[in-house]
Amino acid sequence: MPKVQFTGQLQRFMAVPTEEADGATVRAVLDNFLRDNARLRGYVLDDQGALRRHMTVFVSGRMLTDRAGLSDPVTPDDEVYVLQALSGG
């Protein structure tokens, strides 16, 4: 089953342990991971379920391409990293 890991910066808001979540696309994996965690979902996805503008997802080193639909494929051996894109000031 794919392993899902979140940016350490989220830890200042809530505990986000690395866990496995089933699914064949990033959407399916995140939906399964976030099903019972609406609060964390709101930190990662926007009102319409798209990836937030300054967040990014890597699937075993490949950057997500479908930021709105999250249709990028995921295999059981993949590791899904949910990270913040760099920005600052």
Next chain:
Amino acid sequence: MSDRILVGTRKGLFDIRRGAGGWGILKVSFLGDPVSAVCRDPLSGAIYAALALGHFGVKLWMTADDGNTWLERPAPAFPPKSDGLEDPHPWTVHSVWTMETGGVQGRLWAGTISGGLLRSDDAGGSWNLVKTLWERPERREWFGGGADHPGIHSLCVDPRFPDRVALGVSCGGVWTTSDAGETWRLGGKGIYAEFVPPERRDDPRIQDVHRIVQCHAAPETLWCQHHNGVFKSDDRGINWREITAIKPSKLGFAVAVHPTDPRSAWFVPAVKDECRVPVDGKLVVARTRDGGESFDVISSGLPEGPAYDLIYRHALAVDESGRRLAMGSTTGGVWLSEDGGDNWMALHARLPPVACLRFATETA
């Protein structure tokens, strides 16, 4: 008089109190995070702070114990958009630009960029998009003024009849409701725009009202700092007349109105729209006490210059007495007046850029 000011900045919420030694910072919450709006519910005493986190989006926090502990509440958000629905503006809350309590237990209003008005009836436990406004065909004509998308920045809740609300949109004009948002009426007659083609000059749907405030004791009177002038309404925002005596310039963002005297209001003018700094590099407050017939330009206690402080639209406030005022600037200055704006004093602190500021017991 209020001894407390809540200051929302680019990097935290500052709780400023007046003690025996004068004004000072009592507490800082959300240090490092952008605070876009703050309000205190006079009915419950709860304080709400809206954050616009760069990575993680819009968040809403609430405290019931004056900021000792904060609880995260669901943030205002749009409902799912139907597939294939065309809309010039995104169905996402980019930021909560203003937040007001609704004068009814549990009611909160949130004005947002990208133009959605949201209402909570359970003290921020849940939010609903006010579809009656969002679905108005005129809403599609709105456009961003200084932001990528339009935003609702002013919510004037009538203290006598809280279902009566007037709101301001940049750029989308003045809208009023008398039934808590069931129906809407487009106001803004008499306001004009210099920045659009002449045939759209008087179009009330596209006016860039920068800020609208309401007199607490005379809620029919609204004051507006517009992109190209100052306007006043005496019928809750339907008809307006220009106040041409404003000086030293007619552009600005902030306006505050006296809580009991609808003829007294304060402004902080800047040069012009393409040069948003104080005139001659000198920060001044313009005050009228005669309904806009004349203005005093006040500089006592304010930096003599060079000073390039701009006061954002939510960063000038007056307390319930009408004597105490406060303002915060884009370069982190905070100034206070305890005599109706005649004299000002600087807070001995340099804050992050100030987005919003209000007295904790503010009435309007």
